[in-house]
Amino acid sequence: MTSLTIPAEHVDWRTKGFLQPGAPVAFEEFAAARHQLFGGPFTWPVMVARESALKHNISALASFCAAHDLAFAPHGKTTMAPTLFQAQLDAGAWGITAATANQVLACREFGVPRILLANELLDPTALRWLGDEIGRGMEFLLYADSVEGVAAISAAAGERPFRVLVEFGHRGGRSGCRTVEELTSVARAVTAAPGTELAGVAGYEGGLPDVPAAGAYLGLLRDATAELSKAGLLPRDVIVTAGGSAYFDQVAEQLSGAWLPGHELTVILRSGAYVSHDDGIYTQRTPFTRIPGSLDAALEIWAQVTSVPEPGLAIVGLGKREAPYDAGLPVPLRLRRRDGSVHPAGGLRVTDTNDHHAYVMVEGPPPRPGDLLCFGISHPCTAFDKWQVIPVVDDDETVTDLIRTYF
Ligand SMILES: Cc1ncc(COP(=O)(O)O)c(C=O)c1O
Structure with a gap:
């Protein structure tokens, strides 16, 4: 079994999506604290990765490759995350694919x-x-x-x-x-x-x-x-x-x-993209629409409604710096009201994004300022590169780990 060299990292004021003033906190210490996503040291927007979906996807492609006698070199440029490379290698990957000399250098440093x-x-x-x-x-x-x-x-x-x-x-x-x-x-x-x-x-x-x-x-x-x-x-x-x-x-x-x-x-x-899958182009294009098997969307971006300036429009604090827009806009999945109740995000659609704002068209009862919206993404490769640190959440929204990306 290959054991990669994963750099020791910490969370501090530089870490987007975290509200961590003062002294840096080591990843292990942060993960051990088992913070809740809501009420923990986070600030919106923040992109999280669902642990159960990552595990499911890694195992799904490992099984597919084993069944068809394929060696697997998952494309590393999707995530540039050595903890995910390690999980893919542990599941039997032959190696890691890179797109640039810099990515090869990073892989070499990790010991791929x-x-x-x-x-x-x-x-x-x-x-x-x-x-x-x-x-x-x-x-x-x-x-x-x-x-x-x-x-x-x-x-x-x-x-x-x-x-x-x-x-x-x-x-x-x-x-x-x-x-x-x-x-x-x-x-x-x-x-x-x-x-x-x-x-x-x-x-x-x-x-x-x-x-x-x-x-x-x-x-x-x-x-x-x-x-x-x-x-x-x-x-x-x-x-x-x-x-x-x-x-x-x-x-x-x-x-x-x-x-x-x-x-x-x-x-x-x-x-490469299979590892997080998505709620956009890869949901439409995955071979698992044609053959038995499935992938689950792992990436979610939580962002806050900051303004409801006119009927039918909500402005959300999520933009091009935080969510991919090259192959589809973010997809509203769930609405979390200020009282903590969570509802399906029916009748909501993103029509445009600026640097840090999304225009959400609303059909039906509008969200209110302060509510949180959970978005799925379209195109994993241009989601991971926007976040240096991605909290991994379990199904109770407890942060169990942190993924560091190196783009
Ligand atoms: C040469 C090459 N191989 C493999 C991949 C991985 O494809 P996907 O992102 O659909 O997993 C890409 C993605 O752009 C690629 O350019």
């Missing part, structure tokens, strides 16, 4: 045993550091989709070679070679360059609009891998990696199993 940089990297400074770390035994993979990329990696190689995944993309998508011919020429460049070795093929289907498109693209990724094998470019042990949180059923359908004769194949899934 295997790091998959699911991205091209051409920065010589970062590559030189990586070359040295690989020489010191770091298990690391990264992408290339151009001969320039391969040359940059090769130039930074140290004693041990970089293990490179050639990236296969799709038209209208992000990076990745668009044709098998291009993929083959980049793969040839990897095998020819000093200090690089070809580890396999990578793709990402998360930007595609629907299941048939994702399935078709992943089928092409499989065929492209088979072509590289036919060309004699792939080693015996091959890695194929794909997968976010929207189409992991398609990854299993298209890429699980023994479809690459003559090779030991490891298929690595990279879902």
